Amino acid sequence: MDSSEDAELVQLSTLPGTSTAVAKEYTLDIPRIPSVELPLNISENQASVLKAINMCGGIDKIKEALNEYGETTDSQKGLELYMNESQDNLDYFNEHPIIGKKVPNRDESIVLKIQMPKGTLANHAGNVQKALxxxxxxxxxxxxxxxxxxxxxxxxxxxxxxxxxxxxxxNEFKDSFGTLDWDSFKKYVNSVPDNDPRPFENISNLVMDRNSVVPSSDFQLPPPPRLSMVSFPLLYRYKTNPFATKKSSGAVEVKGTYIKNHQQFVHEMGDDIKIPTKPHELVAKDYEVAQKNLVWPGTKKESKFFELLQRCLETLHKLFDARPVWVKKHIDGIVDQEVHHTLKIALALISYRFTVGPWRNTYIKLGLDPRSSSEYAKYQTEYFKIERKLLLSSTIRKNIPSPPPAVFNSNNPGDIDSRFKFNGKQIPWYLMLQIDLLVEEPAIKEVYEKAEYLTKANELTGWFTELDLAKIRKIVKYELGCMVQGNYKFNQYKLKYFKTMLYVKESMMKAQGKDADGYIDISGSDTTKKESGQRFAREDSNVEDEDEDNGVETGEVDDTVLEAEEADDDLRVEVNSDDEGDDIADDSFDVRSATFQEIIKQIAKCDPEKANVLQKTLNGFISESSL
Structure with a gap:
C-alpha cells in the first residue's frame, strides 16, 4: 500500500469473505522509519537480530549508511555486510563484504499490525492471507x-x-602484504627463494575427503581475492526448447518426432552457377521410401505425416505453377492449417533458394532461373525497415501492425493476403516486399510501367536499372515513413519529384538546365518557366537530405533478421500435429514485452486457479531495473 506526504487517511480494503460495504479509515499521522532488507535468515530471537546487526558493522554503521546522501547509488558508500562473524576475523584470507545501498525513488510502504485469535495463523501454516x-x-x-x-x-x-x-x-603472505608494512614486504620477498617449490608441495597427492582434515602441507597456494568476476548476476537471455511443451500438471516433454528439412540453397549468382532441377538427394530418397511404405521415414503411421504432406504438395504445385517465386510468409496463410507442419518438407521437394541477390530469401521453383527472363523481375524483393528512432516512440509503435502469426488464413483464398501489399493506404504486414506487391500504389505503378529492363540481370538490382529502383525505394520510404507517423496525406510534389528523378543521387545533377533563378527542371521537360504545380529544385538543395529517408531504411535483409524471420535451413520439422490445444505455445507471446493481463492469460492456460489469485492480489509487475 502506498502513501504520500499529503495523505491524512488511508482506507483498508474489506477482508475476503466479508460483506462490509465501507472500509474503516485510519490516520497516517504515524512515524516514518527506515529499514534494511538483509539476505539472511533472521529469527525473532534477539540474539539473531544482534548478530545480523554486528555482521553489518554495528548500529552506528547502519545509521551512517541510512543517512548517506547521493544523487545515485554509485555515489554512495553503502552498507557493508560481512558474511562471517567479525570483520577482523583473520582466518579468512579473502574476506570481503556484500555492499547494500539505498533504493532510489522507492515508493513508501506501510507497516501494518494485524491482530487475530491465537492459533489462527498456525492453523494456516503461517499464511496470513488464508488466515484472514x-x-x-x-x-x-x-x-x-x-x-x-x-x-x-x-x-x-x-x-x-x-x-x-x-x-x-x-599466512606468510597475509602477515607481510596484509600489514601494509614495508619492512614486512621486504622480509617476505627476501625469504622466497628462486623457483620456490613450497607452494606446489604434494599438490598432485591432494586427498579431497571432506570427512578428514587436509594436512597443512597439501595446499600452499593462496586463492584469488574474489572468485566471481562480477558483483551482479548476468542475464543470459535463456530460451527454452521451442519443441518442448509444458502440460497442465507442470511436466515438460518434447512432443512428437522431428526430422530435418533439406532445403537447397544457391550462394552465388555467377554465370557458372547451376540452378537445382531436383530436390536434395536425402529428401528425395526419403520421399521415394515414403511412396513405397506410405510412411515418411522417422515418423509413425498414426501421425499421417506423409498423407498430409501429399495434400500440402498438391496445393504448392498449383501455387508454383501460377507464381514461380514465393515468400514463405505469403504461403503460410494459403495452405490448410492441418497440413502446415509439413510445409518446410514440401517446399524442399519443389523449390530452392538464393542467399544473395534480388531474389534473396524467396522460394523458387526447381529448374527455374529468374535471371533467364525479365518477366521474373516483378518477383524481386525489396526489404524495408523502420528506424529505431521512430520505434522508440510508443505512439508510433501503436500505428505499426503486429506481424502475421505463424499460421493464419489469407483473406484472399488461394492467393496472397491483401495485408502483405503496399498500396499507400496501409502499412504492410511484412516489410520484405516483392515488386508486384507494390504496383497498387499509383506512383510506383507509373514508374514500374515505364521501367526499361537491363539486357542481363545483375546481383545488385536484378533486371531493373539503378535509377528505377531508386525511384521505387524513395516512394516506399517516404509513404511508409508518413504512415507509421499517422499521416496518410502525402506531399504530391515530393512524389512527383521521386517519379521524375533523373539521377540516383541529386548531387549527380549537372549545371545545364538551370533557369535564371538557379533552378533545375527535374520534370524532364525543356520548359524554362515555373508552371503552376511544377516542381523545381535548386542545385544547392537536396531533397534526399531534407527528408532523411523519412525514418525508413532499405537494402538487403540483415542476417540477424533473416535468422529470426525466414532462415530455416537447419531447423527441425515437427511431424505430429495432434497436440492438445492447451499445450500449444503462443508464438506471438513474448514475456519480455507482454502486459500484466497478457501474462495472466498465459498462466490461466496452465493453472486457472493460480491466475485468478494473482489477478485479485496483484496490481501489476515492477520492472527489474526498479528493484
Whole structure:
C-alpha cells in the first residue's frame, strides 16, 4: 500500500469473505522509519537480530549508511555486510563484504499490525492471507503503525571465501602484504627463494575427503581475492526448447518426432552457377521410401505425416505453377492449417533458394532461373525497415501492425493476403516486399510501367536499372515513413519529384538546365518557366537530405533478421500435429514485452486457479531495473 506526504487517511480494503460495504479509515499521522532488507535468515530471537546487526558493522554503521546522501547509488558508500562473524576475523584470507545501498525513488510502504485469535495463523501454516480469509472482520484488528520511507537493499551476489589458517605460505603472505608494512614486504620477498617449490608441495597427492582434515602441507597456494568476476548476476537471455511443451500438471516433454528439412540453397549468382532441377538427394530418397511404405521415414503411421504432406504438395504445385517465386510468409496463410507442419518438407521437394541477390530469401521453383527472363523481375524483393528512432516512440509503435502469426488464413483464398501489399493506404504486414506487391500504389505503378529492363540481370538490382529502383525505394520510404507517423496525406510534389528523378543521387545533377533563378527542371521537360504545380529544385538543395529517408531504411535483409524471420535451413520439422490445444505455445507471446493481463492469460492456460489469485492480489509487475 502506498502513501504520500499529503495523505491524512488511508482506507483498508474489506477482508475476503466479508460483506462490509465501507472500509474503516485510519490516520497516517504515524512515524516514518527506515529499514534494511538483509539476505539472511533472521529469527525473532534477539540474539539473531544482534548478530545480523554486528555482521553489518554495528548500529552506528547502519545509521551512517541510512543517512548517506547521493544523487545515485554509485555515489554512495553503502552498507557493508560481512558474511562471517567479525570483520577482523583473520582466518579468512579473502574476506570481503556484500555492499547494500539505498533504493532510489522507492515508493513508501506501510507497516501494518494485524491482530487475530491465537492459533489462527498456525492453523494456516503461517499464511496470513488464508488466515484472514477464514475470519470474520470482527475477529481481526488491523492498525498502521509506521511508514517505511528509506530502505537499504542488498543485490550483490555473495562469493566463496576460503579459510587458510592452516596454510603456512598463505599466512606468510597475509602477515607481510596484509600489514601494509614495508619492512614486512621486504622480509617476505627476501625469504622466497628462486623457483620456490613450497607452494606446489604434494599438490598432485591432494586427498579431497571432506570427512578428514587436509594436512597443512597439501595446499600452499593462496586463492584469488574474489572468485566471481562480477558483483551482479548476468542475464543470459535463456530460451527454452521451442519443441518442448509444458502440460497442465507442470511436466515438460518434447512432443512428437522431428526430422530435418533439406532445403537447397544457391550462394552465388555467377554465370557458372547451376540452378537445382531436383530436390536434395536425402529428401528425395526419403520421399521415394515414403511412396513405397506410405510412411515418411522417422515418423509413425498414426501421425499421417506423409498423407498430409501429399495434400500440402498438391496445393504448392498449383501455387508454383501460377507464381514461380514465393515468400514463405505469403504461403503460410494459403495452405490448410492441418497440413502446415509439413510445409518446410514440401517446399524442399519443389523449390530452392538464393542467399544473395534480388531474389534473396524467396522460394523458387526447381529448374527455374529468374535471371533467364525479365518477366521474373516483378518477383524481386525489396526489404524495408523502420528506424529505431521512430520505434522508440510508443505512439508510433501503436500505428505499426503486429506481424502475421505463424499460421493464419489469407483473406484472399488461394492467393496472397491483401495485408502483405503496399498500396499507400496501409502499412504492410511484412516489410520484405516483392515488386508486384507494390504496383497498387499509383506512383510506383507509373514508374514500374515505364521501367526499361537491363539486357542481363545483375546481383545488385536484378533486371531493373539503378535509377528505377531508386525511384521505387524513395516512394516506399517516404509513404511508409508518413504512415507509421499517422499521416496518410502525402506531399504530391515530393512524389512527383521521386517519379521524375533523373539521377540516383541529386548531387549527380549537372549545371545545364538551370533557369535564371538557379533552378533545375527535374520534370524532364525543356520548359524554362515555373508552371503552376511544377516542381523545381535548386542545385544547392537536396531533397534526399531534407527528408532523411523519412525514418525508413532499405537494402538487403540483415542476417540477424533473416535468422529470426525466414532462415530455416537447419531447423527441425515437427511431424505430429495432434497436440492438445492447451499445450500449444503462443508464438506471438513474448514475456519480455507482454502486459500484466497478457501474462495472466498465459498462466490461466496452465493453472486457472493460480491466475485468478494473482489477478485479485496483484496490481501489476515492477520492472527489474526498479528493484
Amino acid at each position: 480469509a477464514s475470519l470474520d472482520s470482527r475477529d481481526v484488528r488491523i492498525n498502521p503503525v509506521a511508514i517505511i520511507n528509506n530502505t537499504i537493499k542488498f543485490r550483490e551476489m555473495s562469493d566463496f571465501q576460503i579459510r587458510l589458517d592452516n596454510a603456512p605460505s598463505a
